[in-house]
Amino acid sequence: MFESAEIGHSIDKETYEKEVIVLREALLEAQYELKQQSRFPVIILINGIEGAGKGETVKLLNEWMDPRLIQVESFLLPSDEELSRPSQWRFWRRLPPKGRIGIFFGNWYSQMLYARVSGEIKDSRLDVAINAAERFERMLCDEGALIFKFWFHLSKKQLKERLKALESDPQRSWQLSEVDWKQSEVYDKFVRYGERVLRRTSRDYAPWYIVEGAEERYRSLTVGRTILEGLQAALKLKARPTPQPHAAPLVSSLDNKGLLGALDLTLSLDKDQYKEQLAKEQARLATLMRDKRFRSHSLIAVFEGNDAAGKGGAIRRVTDALDPRQYRIVPIAAPTEEERAQPYLWRFWRHIPARRQFTIFDRSWYGRVLVERVEGFASDADWLRAYAEINDFEEQLVDFGIVLVKFWLSIDQETQLERFKERESIPFKRFKITEEDWRNRDKWDLYVDAVGDMVDRTSTEIAPWTLVEANDKRFARVKVLRTINDALEAAYAKKKG
C-alpha cells in the first residue's frame, strides 16, 4: 500500500515553478466557485508519518489559496469542554460550512492510531473506531461533503534523516509529538496499523491519497493537484446525485393498528392526585439532579408530539422543579442560515450538554423523519437514511453516559380541535395557533404513519421512546416527570452495579 510512496519521487525546480503558477490560479478559481455555489463543504484530513511535510504542505495550501475561505483545525489535547461531551463533538463543532474548506490535523484517524501504537487500545477497539469513522464519513458524504484523506508517507530511512534534521533545528523540534518517533518500533507499528486503517476506510466516496513526503516539490504539487482535480469534478456535478433508496417504501400497518392507536387516551388524574403526584415527582427530580452521581452523567429530554399536545406545559412542569442554571431549553424551529450550511445533525450536536448539564429539546432531530418527511422537505433517500444516522448519533450520546429520554405526546383529533378553538378564542393564547397548525391537522394520517415508523426504527433499548397519553394534561405531565426520574435512577443504579 505504501510501496509507490517509497520510490523517491521528485520534481525538478523548473517544472515545479511552471506548474505552480497554473495550479495556483486554478485552485483559486475553484475555491471561489466553491464559495459561489456554496453547495458543499470540503474536508481535508492530514495524516501520516512524522516529518513527512504535513505542516509545510498545509502552510503552502494557505499561501496558494485564499486563506479566508480555509479553516485549519488542529486537534491536540481535548479541552475540558470537549472532554465532557462525546468524542465526536469536537469534530462536529469545527466542521467547515458549505462553500468552505476545512483542513483537519490530528483528526479521528490520528487519535485512533496514536492510541493503538501506544498500546492504550487493542485491535478490537481500533476496529470499533474504524467502523465509527466509516459511518461518520459516509454520513458526511451523504450530506454532500467532499472529503480528501491524505497520508504523508516516508520510508523508515527517510524518517531517520528527517528526525536528525528536525532535532538540530530548535525552531522545529517542538513538532515531535505524542509518541517517540525515534524508536524504530514506533515507525513499524504506525505503518502497520496505518495500513489496517487505510485499507478499511478507503472507500469510493472518501478515498485515501498516499503521498511520498520526502521531496517537497513533488509532495506539494501532488497534494495541490489532487485537491484541484477532485474539487473541479465535484463542482461540475452541479446537483449532488441523490440515489433513489433501493429499498421498499415503509408499509403502514395493515390493520390500521399502530402504537399510537393502542394508547389509552382516557387515562387521567383528578386534581388531587395530580397535585400530590406532581409535587412528589418534582421533589424527586430536584433530588436526583443534585445527586453526586449526576456528575458523571448529563441529561437530554426530547419532546415531540401533536400540535397542542401540551409540550410547553409539560416542559414547564419539569423546569419548575429546577434551578434555572441547571437546565437549558432548546426550541427547534426552522434552521438558521449557519445551520443550513452544515450537515443535518450539526444543529443538534452544538447543543449537546456537557457533563452535569440538562438540555431539553422542544422538538428535535426527529423533525427529519416527521415534518420533513411529511411535507416533502427532505427527499425519500434523506429521511430513510436518517433513522440509521439518528441511531448512530444517540448511541454515541448514551455510550458517553448521557441519559436520553424521548417523549411523544399523543392526543386525539377531537382534543386537538378543542384546544385549537380555545387558543383562537383566548387572546393570550392566540399566538400559539397559526394557519400552519390547521394545515398540519389535515395531514393527520400521514403523521400517524411517520410517528409509527419513527418509533419502530428508533425506539431502541439504549434510547427508548416514551409514548405519553396526553388528552389529560395532568396525566401527561406526571408521566413525563416520572419517566425522567426513573431513567436517572436506572442510570445511577447501573453505575453502581
Add this chain to the structure above:
Amino acid sequence: MFESAEIGHSIDKETYEKEVIVLREALLEAQYELKQQSRFPVIILINGIEGAGKGETVKLLNEWMDPRLIQVESFLLPSDEELSRPSQWRFWRRLPPKGRIGIFFGNWYSQMLYARVSGEIKDSRLDVAINAAERFERMLCDEGALIFKFWFHLSKKQLKERLKALESDPQRSWQLSEVDWKQSEVYDKFVRYGERVLRRTSRDYAPWYIVEGAEERYRSLTVGRTILEGLQAALKLKARPTPQPHAAPLVSSLDNKGLLGALDLTLSLDKDQYKEQLAKEQARLATLMRDKRFRSHSLIAVFEGNDAAGKGGAIRRVTDALDPRQYRIVPIAAPTEEERAQPYLWRFWRHIPARRQFTIFDRSWYGRVLVERVEGFASDADWLRAYAEINDFEEQLVDFGIVLVKFWLSIDQETQLERFKERESIPFKRFKITEEDWRNRDKWDLYVDAVGDMVDRTSTEIAPWTLVEANDKRFARVKVLRTINDALEAAYAKKKG
C-alpha cells in the same frame, strides 16, 4: 424497536381473503416482470423469534408466487465443503441470479445471534460480524440487489404459548432449534442482541421490517405487501441509479515515476543459473505442498501482467513441480451468462479452494480495475468501489488461513513488440495473438496508471502484490516460484509461533 410488534395486530378473515386475491395476482405479475427485466436479484432474509411463523410464511409465499422462480435456502450446519472455506462462501454460492428471488433462512444474522446468545462469542466479535454483514449487504446493493430483511417477532408471552402448541405437535417439534427457547433468559438475550443487530444494520438500502408473528393473517399479509411494494418500486426505477463517485479522480503520479517504472527490467538469469535455481525452487514447492502444515491452509496464486509477459510460461513452471491433483488453474475470460447474472465477485468466490487445495487464477478479480476500467466496461463508480470490495474479499481469504500471492508480470513496450512479432511468425504460437492485443498495446499508458492505482490500493500487508521483472522469462519464473515458497514458509512459521 419491537413495541409495535407486540400490540396484537390482526386481520379478520373476510378482509384477508379479499386482500389475498389481489395481492397474489400483483405478486405474480411483479415476479414475472422481475424475470422479464432480469436486472437484479431479490434477497429475502428471514429472522426472528422461534415459532413466530417464519416457515409458514415462506411456505405461503411459495404458494402465492411462482415457486420455480424462488429458491429457498436454509443454512443449517455447514457442510464439510463449506467448513473448509471462508464462512461467506456458503452464502455466495447460493445467491439468487438476477431476475430471481432467494429466501434465506438461517442466514448470517442467525449465525451471529445464535453464537452470541449461546455465549460462543462476545460483544466485540458480534460487532465485527455486524460490520461484515453491513459491508456485504452494501456491496450486494451496489451491485443491484434488492434486499428485504424480515424479523418475525413474538412477545415473551406469545412465545410461551407457541412453544406449548409446538411441543404437543409431534410433526412440528423438530423445529425447536439450536438454543433452548424454553429457557426464559434465551428469549431475553435473543431480543437484546437482536435489537443491537437490527439497530446497526437497518440502513436505507436494506432496512429491517419487523413483523408481529402471532396472528397468521396479519403476518402473511404484511410480509406479502411489503415485498410487493418494494418490488414494484424497484421495478419502476428501470435503470439502477449509479451515483457519481463523490470523490476526486485518481491522480497519476506527477513525475511519471511509478512502481512499474522503478522496476529493473534488466534483471536476468543465464541458462545455468536458471536451471539450478528453477530445480531448487520446484523441489522446494513440492516439499512445501506436501508438508503436513499445509492441511490447515490453502493457496491462491493470482497472475496478472502485460500481454505476452509470460504468465502462461510462469504458471507452467509452477505446476510442473506438482501432481495435477494438487492444483487447479482457473483462466478468467469473459464472464458466462450465469456469471453475469451475479455480483461481480461471485465468479471468483465459486473457485475459492478448499483447505489443502491450490488454485491458480490466470487473470482475476483485478480485471475490474484493469481492463474494465481502461475499456470503460465498468462505470467509474463501479471500479472505484471495487478496491474496497476486493480488500474486504481478500481479508476474508487471509483470515481463513488461505495463503494469497499476487503477481504482476511486467515487461517493457519493446519486449512486448518483439514477442508479438514472434507469435505472429511462429505457426503454433499464432493463436496467442489477436487484434485485441494490438489494441491493448495502444492503451499502454492507461494500463500503467491502472496498475499503479491497483497496487497502491490493494497491495496490503495481508495480501501484498509482487511485481515481477519479466523481460527475462527465466528470471520471472524463478521469482514467481520463490515468492510462493517464501509465502508458504512464512505462513507455516506463523502457525508455529
